[in-house]
Amino acid sequence: MDNSGLTALIILAIIAFFWFLPILVIISSRKTTGREKLAWILGVIFISWFAWIFYLLLALIKKK
Numbered sequence: 001m002d003n004s005g006l007t008a009l010i011i012l013a014i015i016a017f018f019w020f021l022p023i024l025v026i027i028s029s030r031k032t033t034g035r036e037k038l039a040w041i042l043g044v045i046f047i048s049w050f051a052w053i054f055y056l057l058l059a060l061i062k063k064k
Contacts, residue, residue, distance in 0.1 A: 019048075022052035026044065026052070027041070029059070040055045
């Protein structure tokens, strides 16, 4: 693999990381559970970063 191929692979890996980051945050969060969590994940997949921003602002905070 030449240098330009490696650079393209690194850039693709960085983009993939930032695309999966909101999904990982929602999966590991305790703010939502079950179907609500699934709905937020589907929202992030289909609507991307806007849904993640709404999740951070609107997800219910569970009482401890």
